[in-house]
Amino acid sequence: MSTRFTKWLAGAVLGATAMVGATAGAKAEDTIKVGVLHSLSGTMAISETTLKDVMLMLIEEQNKKGGVLGMKLEPVVVDPASDWPLFAEKARELISVNKVSAVFGCWTSVSRKSVLPVFEELDSILFYPVQYEGEESSRNIFYTGAAPNQQAIPAVDYLMEEEGVERWVLAGTDYVYPRTTNKILEAYLKAKGVAADDIMINYTPFGHSDWQTIVADIKKFGSAGKKTAVVSTINGDANVPFYKELANQGIAATDIPVVAFSVGEEELAGLDTSNLVGHLAAWNYFMSVDTPENAEFIEKWQAFTENPKRVSNDPMEAHVIGFNMWVKAVEKAGTTDPDAVIDALIGVSVPNLSGGYSTMMPNHHITKPVLIGEIEADGQFNIVSQTSGLIMGDEWSDYLEGSKDLISDWRAPLSCGNFNVATGKCGGSGE
Amino acid sequence: MMRSLFLRCLRPLAAPVLAAVMAAAFVLAGLMAAAPAARADAAGDALALFASKSYDDIEKGIADLAASGHPQAIDILSALGDRRLHVAGDAIVFEDAAGTWHDALTGAALDGEPAGAKAVRANNRIRRAVDAALGQLTLMSADAGKRYDAALSVFKSRDQASLPLVRSALETEQDGKVKRALQQALAALTLYGDADETAKLEAIDVIADMGNQDALATLVGVPEPTPAMAEAISSAQDAIESSLAIWSGVQSVYYGISLGSVLLLAAIGLAITFGVMGVINMAHGEMVMIGAYTTFMVQEVIRNSAPFLFDYSLAIALPLAFLVAGAVGVAIERGIIRFLYGRPLETLLATFGLSLVLQQAVRTIFGPTNREVGNPSWMSGAFDLGGLTLTYNRMWIIVFAFVVLAILMVVLRRTAFGLQMRAVTQNRRMAGSMGIRTNWVDSLTFGLGSGVAGIAGVALSQIDNVSPNLGQGYIIDSFMVVVFGGVGNLWGTLVGALTLGITNKLLEPVAGAVLGKIIVLVALVLFIQRKPRGLFPQKGRAVER
Numbered sequence: 001m002s003t004r005f006t007k008w009l010a011g012a013v014l015g016a017t018a019m020v021g022a023t024a025g026a027k028a029e030d031t032i033k034v035g036v037l038h039s040l041s042g043t044m045a046i047s048e049t050t051l052k053d054v055m056l057m058l059i060e061e062q063n064k065k066g067g068v069l070g071m072k073l074e075p076v077v078v079d080p081a082s083d084w085p086l087f088a089e090k091a092r093e094l095i096s097v098n099k100v101s102a103v104f105g106c107w108t109s110v111s112r113k114s115v116l117p118v119f120e121e122l123d124s125i126l127f128y129p130v131q132y133e134g135e136e137s138s139r140n141i142f143y144t145g146a147a148p149n150q151q152a153i154p155a156v157d158y159l160m161e162e163e164g165v166e167r168w169v170l171a172g173t174d175y176v177y178p179r180t181t182n183k184i185l186e187a188y189l190k191a192k193g194v195a196a197d198d199i200m201i202n203y204t205p206f207g208h209s210d211w212q213t214i215v216a217d218i219k220k221f222g223s224a225g226k227k228t229a230v231v232s233t234i235n236g237d238a239n240v241p242f243y244k245e246l247a248n249q250g251i252a253a254t255d256i257p258v259v260a261f262s263v264g265e266e267e268l269a270g271l272d273t274s275n276l277v278g279h280l281a282a283w284n285y286f287m288s289v290d291t292p293e294n295a296e297f298i299e300k301w302q303a304f305t306e307n308p309k310r311v312s313n314d315p316m317e318a319h320v321i322g323f324n325m326w327v328k329a330v331e332k333a334g335t336t337d338p339d340a341v342i343d344a345l346i347g348v349s350v351p352n353l354s355g356g357y358s359t360m361m362p363n364h365h366i367t368k369p370v371l372i373g374e375i376e377a378d379g380q381f382n383i384v385s386q387t388s389g390l391i392m393g394d395e396w397s398d399y400l401e402g403s404k405d406l407i408s409d410w411r412a413p414l415s416c417g418n419f420n421v422a423t424g425k426c427g428g429s430g431e
Numbered sequence: 432m433m434r435s436l437f438l439r440c441l442r443p444l445a446a447p448v449l450a451a452v453m454a455a456a457f458v459l460a461g462l463m464a465a466a467p468a469a470r471a472d473a474a475g476d477a478l479a480l481f482a483s484k485s486y487d488d489i490e491k492g493i494a495d496l497a498a499s500g501h502p503q504a505i506d507i508l509s510a511l512g513d514r515r516l517h518v519a520g521d522a523i524v525f526e527d528a529a530g531t532w533h534d535a536l537t538g539a540a541l542d543g544e545p546a547g548a549k550a551v552r553a554n555n556r557i558r559r560a561v562d563a564a565l566g567q568l569t570l571m572s573a574d575a576g577k578r579y580d581a582a583l584s585v586f587k588s589r590d591q592a593s594l595p596l597v598r599s600a601l602e603t604e605q606d607g608k609v610k611r612a613l614q615q616a617l618a619a620l621t622l623y624g625d626a627d628e629t630a631k632l633e634a635i636d637v638i639a640d641m642g643n644q645d646a647l648a649t650l651v652g653v654p655e656p657t658p659a660m661a662e663a664i665s666s667a668q669d670a671i672e673s674s675l676a677i678w679s680g681v682q683s684v685y686y687g688i689s690l691g692s693v694l695l696l697a698a699i700g701l702a703i704t705f706g707v708m709g710v711i712n713m714a715h716g717e718m719v720m721i722g723a724y725t726t727f728m729v730q731e732v733i734r735n736s737a738p739f740l741f742d743y744s745l746a747i748a749l750p751l752a753f754l755v756a757g758a759v760g761v762a763i764e765r766g767i768i769r770f771l772y773g774r775p776l777e778t779l780l781a782t783f784g785l786s787l788v789l790q791q792a793v794r795t796i797f798g799p800t801n802r803e804v805g806n807p808s809w810m811s812g813a814f815d816l817g818g819l820t821l822t823y824n825r826m827w828i829i830v831f832a833f834v835v836l837a838i839l840m841v842v843l844r845r846t847a848f849g850l851q852m853r854a855v856t857q858n859r860r861m862a863g864s865m866g867i868r869t870n871w872v873d874s875l876t877f878g879l880g881s882g883v884a885g886i887a888g889v890a891l892s893q894i895d896n897v898s899p900n901l902g903q904g905y906i907i908d909s910f911m912v913v914v915f916g917g918v919g920n921l922w923g924t925l926v927g928a929l930t931l932g933i934t935n936k937l938l939e940p941v942a943g944a945v946l947g948k949i950i951v952l953v954a955l956v957l958f959i960q961r962k963p964r965g966l967f968p969q970k971g972r973a974v975e976r
Contacts, residue, residue, distance in 0.1 A: 205944060244894060250820070
């Protein structure tokens with residue numbers, strides 16, 4: 001009895017091992033795995049679920065074209081549940097257990113900061129698709145979203161030139177992205193000759209829903225006889241009550257325009273926009289961009305999601321660009337080995353959806369046009385300004401003490417993320 | 432003889448004079464005939480500018496069109512402001528509010544949208560120019576409301592071209608409110624124009640009497656004031672600022688009451704489930720969310736099948752939200768909580784898990800993105816009361832919160848159900864032996880608390896996101912209010928909510944929103960240390976359970 005049981009047990013274990021080995025072996029030969037690290041539950045699911053869908057669509061499409069290097073791509077989707085430490089755990093799982101060749105993921109800066117050491121330790125590749133505050137450079141991360149100079153600064157320039165704004169409210173949610181962006185903007189505005197009295201900075205907690213006092217303050221600040229604008233780095237959920245309060249207190253875009261860096265088509269989908277007409281947003285892509293590439297993308301996206309009203313937005317375009325760059329780099333390198341792909345990625349150019357080409361620069365940021373749009377009654381953006389050329393992402397801001405001397409260049413022989421041009425040393429971090 | 436001589440002398444002159452007179456008549460007639468043609472040309476030239484890509488050209492087109500006297504200038508300009516004005520080939524066309532397309536130059540109706548029509552470019556600058564032009568054009572409108580808006584937009588734009596229009600409008604204006612607005616507009620124009628000092632000093636008085644932010648903004652920006660004017664301006668400024676400072680204090684208190692009413696609404700259901708029954712219900716916020724989603728569903732049905740009912744959507748949603756959230760509450764009590772009475776830690780964990788389940792369920796059904804819940808017309812906008820700007824949605828929520836509180840008080844104190852509820856919570860066994868079905872009372876009490884949370888969701892959908900995370904934002908605040916006010920006491924909940932709201936809003940302008948919240952939280956912790964039973968502790972033996 002006991003021997004039979006031992007035999008059975010041994011057999012079962014052997015069988016199981018063989019099976020696992022076989023499947024693992026077969027998979028490793030047939031497919032290239034791509035990790036998708038976006039929250040599908042919790043507070044950030046509101047934004048990140050869409051990006052997961054985009055990745056699935058892109059992978060499906062690439063497979064229809066025959067995959068990469070003759071192999072099919074296989075998405076590995078995990079749910080870090082809007083929990084920052086879980087992001088690091090899931091990233092480790094994707095790289096060490098699932099053996100993915102590259103990961104597309106993260107939204108908030110804190111989640112990126114949480115996975116950064118994991119990607120550096122295990123030497124893998126992360127594509128980060130969201131606009132962020134800059135002041136970071138990693139050999140293993142490719143930033144396909146906008147750096148501050150690709151979003152915030154052109155937006156401020158537009159308001160100065162086109163609307164003649166002289167007084168500024170910098171309103172943001174209290175965390176790293178708004179704080180850093182506002183620090184850069186404040187330095188930039190002062191460099192442009194704006195007096196300290198003409199800048200009001202305001203921070204609110206996450207999910208702030210009672211905007212009465214702040215909107216009244218903005219109204220007061222705006223009635224000093226100078227044209228006033230609000231630069232908003234208010235995060236996702238707090239935006240709806242903020243705009244509702246603005247509309248209710250009768251502040252129209254023609255009086256005090258609000259330019260936002262975190263409000264796109266997806267966020268407006270939950271809002272009645274008839275009172276918001278004319279408020280602005282700055283991005284590198286709008287759904288209303290009138291190019292054949294964009295029309296084709298929207299058609300495919302709406303067909304993939306089986307929802308003819310589904311909107312597209314900027315971080316989605318960033319994933320499209322990032323994914324196509326990765327495919328091209330893998331084909332160029334002839335392997336999915338991270339070191340080879342990291343080197344091959346620099347200099348890769350792929351079409352973006354606004355009718356031009358985006359190129360991966362040596363600082364792991366990409367070139368993009370900057371678009372300014374005004375909200376329309378149907379929740380879309382009316383593009384009122386577009387930079388004539390492409391803007392190169394600048395990871396270390398030129399307007400911050402301590403980072404203005406830093407550059408990042410990951411090409412050999414420099415291969416340094418924070419090279420100090422003043423001292424000529426790598427690792428000359430400013431702060 | 433003399434006469435003939437005179438005539439003789441005159442005769443050689445007659446021909447040229449006659450010719451001159453006739454020529455003049457011709458020119459006059461020609462001019463009269465040419466005037467409309469020239470006007471049409473001016474309109475045509477102005478309209479041609481709208482096809483341009485440059486905002487400067489379009490802005491010029493707006494001013495030219497307004498000056499051209501084109502009979503449909505008002506329609507065309509409002510169409511431009513709403514982005515209904517299009518360029519189709521060489522023609523400028525627009526779609527009127529009823530959806531019919533017209534040629535802008537002739538006003539003739541077209542059949543359907545012309546091929547290749549592209550909207551005329553417009554941004555805020557263009558919209559401002561449109562508002563200013565419309566202000567001029569509608570100063571003489573038959574509708575008093577429109578005249579008032581026109582006067583306000585002239586006040587804002589300070590476009591000197593409208594000066595003669597404002598003057599002539601003032602002469603005929605009968606409506607007191609419009610007249611005052613026109614006088615203020617005239618004063619603003621005078622201050623920013625090239626009038627003499629006396630006129631400007633008078634204008635300063637008119638503006639100073641307005642006593643609000645707009646007046647302040649107008650006065651501060653006056654170009655090149657003479658010493659006398661500067662003095663008048665600074666004294667007017669001081670007066671306005673000190674009155675505004677008083678009003679801003681009143682405003683903070685009002686905002687505090689408003690925030691307090693939102694807290695009260697969110698907490699009032701919890702005051703029953705936690706306060707009266709002693710159940711730590713972490714899924715309370717999700718009941719609020721269910722109420723908000725019910726509102727969304729109701730509005731969705733109304734939008735699709737009966738749009739005329741939209742203004743009543745909230746009234747329809749209220750009972751439904753109460754029933755839906757109440758039913759879910761009863762189900763939770765029957766399914767989970769009744770097995771956990773007397774075990775607070777397990778209840779806490781179970782309901783916390785439940786809240787995650789409910790959130791994810793809603794996320795799966797409705798999607799993770801925000802859902803649009805519209806404000807009915809009677810809940811949008813604001814009105815001025817003295818120096819205060821009161822928004823309708825906040826005001827109705829204050830009223831609503833107090834009504835809900837009053838109804839709940841009546842239910843608890845004046846009905847048989849309320850009596851049974853109090854009896855069960857005070858002494859379960861005694862109540863049972865008096866013939867009260869304690870199980871049923873438990874379920875219904877929990878259902879009532881959840882239903883009230885659902886009603887709160889209807890109100891909160893008007894000011895916050897309707898997303899699966901809606902409830903999370905309120906759960907901590909709700910517990911804070913109930914614990915602070917004193918468990919088991921609705922008056923305590925009321926006072927607690929208002930105190931927290933007002934303190935928060937008084938601190939916010941001084942300390943900022945983030946620090947303000949922290950200070951309130953720390954103060955609350957200290958208070959609970961001193962008085963663990965809150966503001967209004969329950970007395971008597973029931974407490975010793």
